[in-house]
Amino acid sequence: MQESADLFGENERYVKGLVKVVIFHNEQNLYSVLKVRIHETSEEIEDKEITVTGYFPHLHEDETYTFFGSLTNHPKFGQQFQTEHFRKEVPETKEGIIQYLSSDLFKGIGKKTAEAIVEKLGESAITKILQNPQVLDTIPKVNKDKAKQLVDALISHQGLEQIMISLNQFGFGPQLAMKVYQAYQDRTLTIIQENPYQLVNDVEGIGFIRADELGQQIGISGKSPERIKAACLYSIDYQCLQEGHVFLTLEQLIVKTKELLDHSKQETIHETEIANEIIALGNEKKIIVEEERVYLPTFYYAEQGLVKNIKKVLEQTEYQDLFPESEFLLSLGHLEDKMKVQYAPTQRDAIQKALMSPMLLLTGGPGTGKTTVIKGIVELYADLHGCSLDPQDYKKEESFPILLVAPTGRAAKRMSEATGMPAVTIHRLLKWNGADGFEHDENNPIGGKLLIVDEVSMVDIWIANQLFKALPENIQVVMVGDEDQLPSVGPGQVLRDLLASDIIPTVRLTDIYRQAEGSSIIELAHDIKQGRLPQNITAPTSDRSFIQCSQAQMKEVIEKVIKSAINKGYTAKDVQILAPMYKGPAGIDQLNKLLQELFNPKTPGKREMQFGEVMYRNGDKILQLVNQPDSNVFNGDIGEIVSIFYAKENTEKQDMIVVSFDGNEVTYTKQDFNQFTHAFCCSIHKSQGSEFPIVVMPIVKGYYRMLRRNLIYTAITRSKRSLVICGEKDALQWGISNSDSSERQTSLMQKLCGSSEVDEIDELQKELPFPIEDANIGMENITPYDFMEIVE
Numbered sequence: 001m002q003e004s005a006d007l008f009g010e011n012e013r014y015v016k017g018l019v020k021v022v023i024f025h026n027e028q029n030l031y032s033v034l035k036v037r038i039h040e041t042s043e044e045i046e047d048k049e050i051t052v053t054g055y056f057p058h059l060h061e062d063e064t065y066t067f068f069g070s071l072t073n074h075p076k077f078g079q080q081f082q083t084e085h086f087r088k089e090v091p092e093t094k095e096g097i098i099q100y101l102s103s104d105l106f107k108g109i110g111k112k113t114a115e116a117i118v119e120k121l122g123e124s125a126i127t128k129i130l131q132n133p134q135v136l137d138t139i140p141k142v143n144k145d146k147a148k149q150l151v152d153a154l155i156s157h158q159g160l161e162q163i164m165i166s167l168n169q170f171g172f173g174p175q176l177a178m179k180v181y182q183a184y185q186d187r188t189l190t191i192i193q194e195n196p197y198q199l200v201n202d203v204e205g206i207g208f209i210r211a212d213e214l215g216q217q218i219g220i221s222g223k224s225p226e227r228i229k230a231a232c233l234y235s236i237d238y239q240c241l242q243e244g245h246v247f248l249t250l251e252q253l254i255v256k257t258k259e260l261l262d263h264s265k266q267e268t269i270h271e272t273e274i275a276n277e278i279i280a281l282g283n284e285k286k287i288i289v290e291e292e293r294v295y296l297p298t299f300y301y302a303e304q305g306l307v308k309n310i311k312k313v314l315e316q317t318e319y320q321d322l323f324p325e326s327e328f329l330l331s332l333g334h335l336e337d338k339m340k341v342q343y344a345p346t347q348r349d350a351i352q353k354a355l356m357s358p359m360l361l362l363t364g365g366p367g368t369g370k371t372t373v374i375k376g377i378v379e380l381y382a383d384l385h386g387c388s389l390d391p392q393d394y395k396k397e398e399s400f401p402i403l404l405v406a407p408t409g410r411a412a413k414r415m416s417e418a419t420g421m422p423a424v425t426i427h428r429l430l431k432w433n434g435a436d437g438f439e440h441d442e443n444n445p446i447g448g449k450l451l452i453v454d455e456v457s458m459v460d461i462w463i464a465n466q467l468f469k470a471l472p473e474n475i476q477v478v479m480v481g482d483e484d485q486l487p488s489v490g491p492g493q494v495l496r497d498l499l500a501s502d503i504i505p506t507v508r509l510t511d512i513y514r515q516a517e518g519s520s521i522i523e524l525a526h527d528i529k530q531g532r533l534p535q536n537i538t539a540p541t542s543d544r545s546f547i548q549c550s551q552a553q554m555k556e557v558i559e560k561v562i563k564s565a566i567n568k569g570y571t572a573k574d575v576q577i578l579a580p581m582y583k584g585p586a587g588i589d590q591l592n593k594l595l596q597e598l599f600n601p602k603t604p605g606k607r608e609m610q611f612g613e614v615m616y617r618n619g620d621k622i623l624q625l626v627n628q629p630d631s632n633v634f635n636g637d638i639g640e641i642v643s644i645f646y647a648k649e650n651t652e653k654q655d656m657i658v659v660s661f662d663g664n665e666v667t668y669t670k671q672d673f674n675q676f677t678h679a680f681c682c683s684i685h686k687s688q689g690s691e692f693p694i695v696v697m698p699i700v701k702g703y704y705r706m707l708r709r710n711l712i713y714t715a716i717t718r719s720k721r722s723l724v725i726c727g728e729k730d731a732l733q734w735g736i737s738n739s740d741s742s743e744r745q746t747s748l749m750q751k752l753c754g755s756s757e758v759d760e761i762d763e764l765q766k767e768l769p770f771p772i773e774d775a776n777i778g779m780e781n782i783t784p785y786d787f788m789e790i791v792e
């Protein structure tokens with residue numbers, strides 16, 4: 001004990017022992033739980049064994065380690081040793097060392113050689129070899145090559161400990177350090193020394209500022225090209241994901257990069273120096289510079305690919321005169337009789353164009369009949385082509401001719417319910433294979449003759465490209481969406497750009513049919529679209545009401561509204577509260593706490609599980625926050641907690657929550673609990689593609705940063721039956737008049753129509769890439785031609 005105290009330092013608390021069992025090991029974040037037989041410890045521990053937790057690579061059972069950290073008392077699991085850092089112990093007995101050296105870890109060293117080493121160097125053989133590898137020269141059985149192999153393997157096997165200590169010195173906590181180690185293994189320290197900025201790309205959780213601090217510690221100068229390049233790449237990536245842009249202009253990129261570099265208050269970097277590194281990055285193909293636009297390759301090629309494949313679809317001419325007008329009208333007449341609906345001229349036009357064009361864009365606000373038209377297209381396609389709509393009539397290898405898809409599970413479900421036909425997510429159609437990407441692509445196209453995509457406003461540039469890439473020859477495509485809704489979460493504004501290109505047959509539905517059924521919500525939606533707030537907005541109608549209140553009164557008002565809904569027999573499934581932001585007194589987080597108590601209060605025996613600040617309860621309404629195509633759940637899907645399992649109850653020894661998404665049960669273990677949140681109140685962004693019988697929309701000036709016309713429009717069009725607005729009329733007015741939907745920068749439209757618009761701008765700016773007043777940005781000597789050779 002005395003010897004160990006000296007060895008480990010006065011204050012280091014430790015447990016040294018043999019790993020008996022690895023109870024749990026998370027491959028993603030490396031969190032591990034081990035059962036360890038104690039050999040030595042600085043702590044008062046009565047048992048011979050202890051549970052050790054921490055972030056480790058896969059530790060070997062039956063090997064000895066020393067864990068440094070502290071003893072804790074877990075409320076459920078009792079005494080545990082929480083590890084900050086650890087090291088692998090080398091064996092100390094002669095037999096142990098022989099066994100270790102002759103194990104698979106050291107190639108070329110057999111038992112005989114190991115015995116010879118121990119015979120000569122004794123019990124401290126390993127330390128001796130590590131301190132001075134030349135001691136091996138004295139062992140007859142070990143030649144130069146074998147000696148080198150042995151020393152290298154010893155260093156690498158003991159390397160993790162050294163790496164962890166170094167990372168600790170660089171200020172990395174154990175969890176982040178393990179992530180860095182996981183990414184680079186024994187190359188960790190070399191990479192950090194050579195280019196710490198590489199961590200930004202390879203290690204989740206490390207941004208430019210953190211990497212820059214690391215750079216400073218190892219003496220990377222403020223003007224180092226690697227530093228400036230990393231700031232450029234980080235800026236473009238961050239801005240595109242944040243703002244939804246597909247490219248940044250050179251000027252924007254330089255300004256944003258400069259802001260980032262100035263953040264660390266190192267020496268001033270001039271714009272010209274940044275511009276030079278942008279050129280270098282272009283030469284290295286890490287970015288693509290086209291005219292004055294700068295792209296990340298992934299978005300550039302997604303846009304290029306989409307343009308190419310849309311043009312390919314549009315080149316198909318065989319559909320034009322496929323059916324005589326009379327045949328079409330006859331078939332339509334039969335359908336109208338069957339459906340008891342009289343299609344309006346624009347709706348009829350949409351059906352006809354869908355059947356007789358290679359591609360159609362169908363757009364319109366709520367209640368304008370988009371779904372009714374989709375039904376018409378499907379029925380008439382089947383009738384005129386003489387094909388069955390019953391999937392049972394198709395043999396296994398035969399593909400169903402009509403494919404209905406939507407970007408999210410909920411939107412696909414809605415499409416399926418409305419048409420009575422199977423509909424799937426785009427990920428499902430293309431057969432998402434997790435890390436391997438999609439099974440269907442240009443080399444393995446999907447089957448089918450007619451593809452109908454709903455909720456196209458939610459489709460980003462990347463998934464649009466994946467979809468079009470996988471289309472077979474001779475397929476007709478119909479894309480349906482509401483251009484006034486919020487754009488996709490990911491970069492791009494595919495629907496708007498396709499519409500603006502004017503090269504794709506398009507039908508805009510404007511007449512509202514649901515209004516005929518007396519919906520004042522839809523009337524309101526169309527007013528908002530025009531930027532108008534009706535005079536009588538606060539007057540209640542049969543399907544909407546406006547309860548005026550201040551931010552301070554919001555919780556009280558929502559409580560009253562929800563209690564009254566519950567009294568009328570509505571549940572959390574029927575009522576959806578939609579707010580624009582998470583934080584603040586009227587934010588989603590606060591409202592969810594209140595709503596959980598109203599919709600799903602604590603009762604004896606109802607299971608609960610705490611995660612961070614949130615208490616989850618059986619029966620809670622849950623929102624999925626990320627795409628998880630492997631389990632067929634997507635960002636924005638809503639489910640319900642159906643089971644909660646405590647770690648002590650299962651063989652996996654893990655806390656688990658099971659959420660049912662319309663019958664699809666997904667099990668989450670604790671490390672994945674951040675993939676969902678409460679959904680009693682959810683963000684308007686996440687509600688895209690979904691509809692709810694009753695929508696309650698709080699709106700106050702406290703939300704001002706988020707309030708935009710298309711956000712409010714999206715929220716109110718989510719309600720199928722009634723809408724309750726609570727809050728301040730001024731905030732609503734302000735939001736509706738704010739149509740600045742922070743325009744996304746994309747070049748899809750220009751590329752689709754090969755527009756001369758871009759060339760004209762370029763013509764004007766041949767001398768200077770920016771307007772004259774911006775010339776002091778430091779690009780005086782750089783023209784678009786500096787980038788020309790690298791344009792793909």
Ligand SMILES: Nc1ncnc2c1ncn2[C@@H]1O[C@H](COP(=O)(O)OP(=O)(O)OP(=O)(O)O)[C@@H](O)[C@H]1O
Nearest residue numbers: 341342343344365366367368369370371372513514
């Ligand atoms: N030509 C028509 N004549 C009579 N009723 C119609 C007509 N077209 C659509 N409708 C009715 O209007 C209502 C709304 O139509 P539909 O659901 O197709 O619109 P939508 O654009 O898909 O709406 P949302 O985007 O809100 O889902 C439905 O009840 C539908 O039956």
